[in-house]
Amino acid sequence: MSAMVNRLAVVGATGAVGQIVLDEIQRQGLTFEDIRLLASPRSAGKEVEIGGKRIVVQAISPEAFNDVDLVIASTPDDVAAEFVPWAVERGCVVVDESAYYRMQPEVPLVIPEVNPDHVAEHRGIISSPNCSTTQMVVALHPLRKAAGLRRVVVSTYQAVSGAGLAAQQELTEATRQQLEGKLVKPQNFQHNIAFNLIPQIGSHRHQGFTSEEIKMVRETHKIFRDDTIHINATCVRVPVFIGHSESIYCETKEPLELDEVRELFRNAPGVELIDDLGASNYPMPTTCAGRPEVFVGRVRKDLDNPCGISFWCVSDNLRKGAATNAVQIAKLVAEQSAAARS
Ligand SMILES: NC(=O)c1ccc[n+]([C@@H]2O[C@H](COP(=O)([O-])OP(=O)(O)OC[C@H]3O[C@@H](n4cnc5c(N)ncnc54)[C@H](OP(=O)(O)O)[C@@H]3O)[C@@H](O)[C@H]2O)c1
Structure with a gap:
């Protein structure tokens, strides 16, 4: 289904x-009458191409959100903390990639393959999860639906682009x-x-x-609305x-046969199974x-454990860790507003 927005703003468009x-936006067919590209004053005046049109990047300001319906934002947390309220006060719906709003109780944290229904609960802001969370949750979702989920032990090997262009x-x-x-x-x-390899992503927390x-x-x-799942993560930055x-x-609540697990992955929305060890065929970052x-x-x-x-x-x-997910959420918002208007 194509989704249409009158005026769209992309904040952090140069990142x-x-x-x-x-x-x-182009690949998923999120269409718009008009688009505004915003970034820091360092990028003001730069031209960026979208859909064959060159658009001049503007510095972010409260007035930049006047008449905007939908915002897709990818900026550092402190920047999001400042500008998102400017946009919400002006009636925009903001899909935000930063971590700043994710854990606020009134802000839905959405992965469209997993909890699309949470979008409708927004009060102006919808957050897109952390990149390492998103891929894990998309993969765990079919197993959890079929057999429950008791425990997850995850080690990540995270690319440098997770820390931005400068990284x-x-x-x-x-x-x-x-x-x-x-x-x-x-x-x-x-x-x-x-x-x-650096076994530290982020600061010492807890x-x-x-x-x-x-x-x-x-x-x-x-995202799962279930804090009984035991999760233990080790995050590592790799070159x-x-x-x-x-x-x-992971440990499910009920046992699953290997064939069933493979079938669940094969049929899960947003998941692609590549699993042929004999042929050395498995997913890798380069592919x-x-x-x-x-x-x-x-x-x-x-x-040992069934x-x-x-x-x-x-x-x-x-x-999927960032832009794909955010644009999917933006499309859901646009489709819901269109349905509410009709
Ligand atoms: N990278 C990932 O894989 C990933 C995944 C999920 C979520 N995220 C989150 O997405 C956000 C953006 O990450 P990124 O990797 O795209 O970072 P990035 O490459 O450093 O880009 C940051 C963007 O924010 C803009 N910006 C910085 N300071 C600003 C200011 N004071 N006012 C207005 N705009 C400002 C930059 O504009 P200039 O070019 O003008 O400096 C740039 O467009 C972060 O919150 C990050 O945690 C990233």
Whole structure:
């Protein structure tokens, strides 16, 4: 179904996620009469192309939201904290990618394949979850629906683009410097990212867990509306440009046969199963980058626990982890407003 918006604003249009939002708007057929592209004063005056038209980026200001119906926003948390109220006061509905509003009780946290019905509860703001949460929840959803979900143990291998454009540039530069034998000074990470793994994403938050790990727990509970699921996450930054990978072990409430698990993944909306170990066929960041699905492979039953299932999950963090999901939510909002008007 095509969705139509009168005036759309994309905030953070020059960023790693914002650029993909513009592509996803076209790919998913979210149509608009008019579009406004906003970013920091650094980008004001730059031209960005969407649908063959060149649009001049404007600096964000309260007046920039006058007459706007729908906003898709991908900015740092502190920026979202300031501008989102300007937009809501002017009657806009904001789909926000930042972490700032995600855990506020009146803000729905939505993955359209999982909890599309939560969109209708919004009071002006709808949040899109953290990239590592989104792909895990999309993959776990069919298993939970079929057999309940008791426990999840997840280790992530997260690409540098999860930390924005500057972090992507840092991986290129750090790799070059390291190959030239130079000392690398990290800017966007705690340590040199080239040829390295960093077992810290975010800040120290709670009992030895990082903020990213705690987000995976709390956001999953909020989306499923079930805080009885035991979730233990370890988040690791890896020197990959695009595509987060996750090793997921979960325990369902009822046992599932391996064939059933594979069938559930095969039929799940938004999931693509690539699982042929004999042919060395499984999802990897290089083969999943640029695609909107959540990819699952290496599916196994626990050797001892009849309710235990292991699998490998990869998704483009800038697509389903961010822009694809936000544009899907925006389409739901546009379709609901159209239905309310008719
Ligand atoms: N990257 C991911 O995989 C991912 C996934 C899920 C969620 N998110 C979230 O999405 C948001 C954006 O992430 P990103 O990776 O796209 O970051 P990014 O590449 O650093 O882009 C940030 C965007 O925000 C704009 N911005 C920064 N400061 C601003 C200000 N003071 N006023 C107005 N605009 C400002 C930037 O504009 P300029 O170009 O003018 O500086 C740029 O367009 C973050 O909250 C992030 O946590 C990211």
